Amino acid sequence: MSEQFAARVRADFPVFERQIGGRSIAFFDGPGGSQVPRQVGDAMRDYLLMHNANTHGFFATSEETDAVITRARENMAAFLNAPSPREVVFGANMTTLTFHLSRSLGREWGPGDEVIVSQLDHQANVAPWRRMAEDRGMTVHVVPFSAETYTLDLDALERALSPRTRLVAIGAASNAIGTVNDVARAARLARQAGALSFVDAVHYAPHRLPDVQAIGSDFLACSAYKFFGPHMGILWGRAEHLERLTPYKVPPASNASPERWETGTLNHEGMAGTAAAVEWIASLDSHGPGNNLRASLERAFRAIHAHETELFAALYAGLTGIPGVRVHGSPADGMRTPTAGFVIDGVSPDEAARRLGAEGVFVWNGDFYATTVCDVLGLSDCGGLIRAGIAPYTTADDVERLVTGVRALARG
Known part of the structure; x- marks a missing residue:
């Protein structure tokens, strides 16, 4: 069933027509950006060639x-289970949107106020809050994660909360080692302390369908290019916050939300592609297209999760069975995404990525902007990690090629 699912998915991706050394490419680089189905490219091309214009004209x-x-907006609201499409903000990328939001939030805070970040997060969910805190004279607390269990210490988060806490920033999943965090608990703890919560769902969203109502956070951000769309960032915020806060914008721009948060002319073709990406995911619903987009997305994600879980179990078993290879992260059946961060004794991550890439097996190397993860694991001075992610288009043959390539590298 898993191979049938992958074959159905791959039929929509023109990139699999490419070959290296007479073989198709095994893409394990999804955590850095997924491949794009034909439907997304077609939607962007159609918009640019047939509908291109600025907004609110009478033509x-x-x-x-x-x-x-x-x-x-409507498609992303369904994707996020947002109460209203008016709570969906588009921008250049998640990092830019987070800096934008941090500046607006910081206008209300000052010396003595506190913000909480974590060691497990991508810098896009750390640096904006640190810079804002520096500008406003605030204190930053850091929640640690364990190098043994690879999990975030949410008890430490609870202890760090105080009446002066203004924001808790936490990732839904680690882009480096795959750990999935209990962000609903974190949001609940923040709310009980009178603080806001911001969730980075960039790495989470390609593998588990976000639900902002179930999570209970005040803000959540993700990136379309991680779930088969174009390079765009999406910010969800509760309507009460988007209306109350004062964003940085030019005076003539709309004062209505979410437009007041979207500075300048938007990437309209990117929005067309994002809408198409959501619809493409929904097309994986085995029940066929229906009138309820959210329900189709939920069924599609169940199929994606089943496929990715099966292949990641094989990848995890293959890698951990190779002498000299260490996979950092929870067990294959733990609370994690299908992303393996690993090291090979005697082989630097950049050399491993280079040699695997020459064989048509694409993996990432480095710290992936999750700098404190590599610091805690003691890997910052040796090139970080090799990272391989399973996607809906991954096949068992892809996994075997990667494991075989790593085994050859480990043998020297």
């Missing part, structure tokens, strides 16, 4: 652009 292409933006 056809402008009205069609407004419709594209509306569809993108």
Whole structure:
């Protein structure tokens, strides 16, 4: 069943027509950005060639652009289970949106106030809050994670909360080692302390369908290019916050949310592609297209999760069975995404990625902007990690090629 699922997915991805050394490419680079299905490229091309215009004009292409933006908000609201499409903000990327939000939030805070970040997070969910705290004279507390269990210490988070805590920033999943965090608990603890919560779901969203209502956070951000879309960032915020806060914008720009948060002219073709990416995921629903996009997405993600879990178990077993290879992260059946961060004795991550890439097996190397993860694991001075992620288009043959390549590298 898993191979049938992968074959159905791969049929939509033109990139699998490419070959290296007479073989198709085994893409394990998804944690850095997934491949893109034909439907997404077609939607972006169609918008640019047939509907391109600025917004709110009294002519056809402008009205069609407004419709594209509306569809993108509606589709992302379904993807996130947001109460309203008016809570969906688009931007260049998650990092830019987070800096943007941090500046607006910081206007209300000052010396003596506190913000909490974690050691397990990508710098996009750390640096914006640190810079804001420096500007406003605030204190930053850091929640540690364990190098033995690879989990975040949420008890330490609870102890760090105080009446002066203004924000808790936490990742839903580690982009380096795959750990999935209990962000609902973190959001609940923040709320009980009178603080806001911000969730980075960039690495989480390609593998588990986000649900902002179940999580209970105040803000959540993700990136379309991680779930088969174009390079765009998406920020969800509770309507009460988006309306109350004062974003940095030019005076003539709309004062209505979410437009007041979207500085300048948007990437309309990217929004068309994002809407198409959500619809493409929903097309994986075995029940066929229906009227309820969220329900189709939930069924599609169950199929994605089953496929990725099966292949990751094989990848994890293969890698951990090779002498000289250490996989950092929870067991294959633990609370994690299908992303393996590992090292090979005597082989630097950049050399491993280079040699595997020459064989058509694409993996990432480095710290992936999760710098404190590599610091805690003692890997910062030796090149960080090799990272391989399972995606819906991954096959058992891809996994075997990666394991075989790593085994050869470990043998020297």
